Amino acid sequence: MTEKTTPTPRPEKPEIDYPCNWVYKVIGEDIQILKELIVTACAPANVSITHSNSSSGGKYHSLNAVLLVESEEMRLQIYELLKSHPAVKIVL
Template sequence: MRKPTQPTPFIQTAKPDISYPCQWEYLVIGTDEQRLTEIIVTACAPMAPIIGRSKSSSGGRYCSLKAVLEVDSEQMRLEIFTRISEHPDVKMVI
């Protein structure tokens, strides 16, 4: 009898090659569209992101917004990601 194999976890071995400044897109998932918009605007301040609807779940429990803005550095990109993702009303940021 063969022993089942475990899937190999994805391990990123190198940083992506990103040239700054660049347009960056965050996909933010939560339950309240208006609240997500407020969170994104606050996290990106003083920059003004372009925010648009992405998708909603079939049952209407979850929605996602796409936020696009120009980031000047990796530090700025990661700080915005952290501010958004640490908010308790945000379920996930991609």
């Protein structure tokens, strides 16, 4: 006899009204490389970059990058550019 299982409900995709301000948290080791990468990935949009936190040993740093995204395509494209760079450990 096989049991029927109920599929786990997937969370609904959030509804985002564009254009909107979006924050990317970018984590890596070299603050200067991260800043340059963020500016390049977000161009031509103006981006505000602030230091968010550092690990207890000082090896990892997180930066907040805030900018106006015009569409979901733009938001995801920037995310992929940031995520694919070897200097970036995590993008939230």
